[in-house]
Amino acid sequence: MSPRKAAVLREGDRSLHEHLVATTERMISEQGTAGLTVRAIAREAGVADGVLYNYFADKEELLAEALRAHVRSVERGLGELPEPGRGTIADNLRAHIEYGLAMHRAILPAFAGLLAQPKVLDRFTELGSPGEDWRDRLRDYLRAERELGRLALDAKVDAAAAMIVGVCHETVLTLLFQEVARPMAADDIDDLIAVVLDGIGTGLS
Incomplete structure (x- = not known):
């Protein structure tokens, strides 16, 4: 281990690879991804610029790992x-929607800064594990409720999940790119749940 590497890691046990990802993640959280350079990351991490290329193929790989960590x-x-089979489906969907809205409000600024860098977004997608993302967990939740008989046997749950995810995306994108916009109100969430359940519910209260 070089003296420089020892200096930046002396307060913890993580590797330099982990240190670089953590540093980049913090920078993304604080300032977004637009204009984030290798030089700025290296300076914040306390290493020489070229050190990053000892651990990552390129800047895009580092950004993708840091974005996934973020x-x-x-x-x-x-x-x-919520777990399938517990509580009411309406309350559980409300929890999923509120989760999705909060998550997208927190992460969308970072993604917005990468719209012109599809290579980073492609690598970000490759780093994900099946079932890890919120949209996958929402879909799996609805599938489980269908198997439990709490939704109609022929419920188009994938389409329902896509509808909910799409509304969350549209709502947060509107807030991000328009100066005048309102968050999704409780009544709006109730209406979305009603529309979804009218399509896939058992007809029982």
């Missing part, structure tokens, strides 16, 4: 999602 960090702060 999403996981945001989701940890949002708490647990």
Whole structure:
């Protein structure tokens, strides 16, 4: 281990790879991704610019790993999602929608800064595990409720999940790109739940 590497890691046990990802994640959280340079990351991490290329193929790989870490960090702060078979489906969907809205409000600024960098977004997608993302967990929740008989046997739950995710995306994008916009109100969430359940519910209260 070089003296420089020892200096930046002396207060913890994480590797330099982990240190670089954590540093970049913090910078993304604080200032977004637009204009984030290798030089700025290296300076913040306390290493020479070229050190990054000893651990990552390129800047895009580092940003993708840090972005994935940022999403996981945001989701940890949002708490647990409801389990299938517990509570009412309406209340559980409300929890999913509020979770999705909060998550997208927190992470969308970082993604917005990468719209012109599809390579980063592609690598971000590759780093994900099946069932890890919120949209996958929402879909899996609805599938489980269908298997439990709490939704209609022929419920188009994938379409229902896509509808909910789409509304969350549209709501947060509007807030991000328009100066005058309002958050999704409780009544709006209730209306979305009613529309979804009218399509996939059993017809029972």
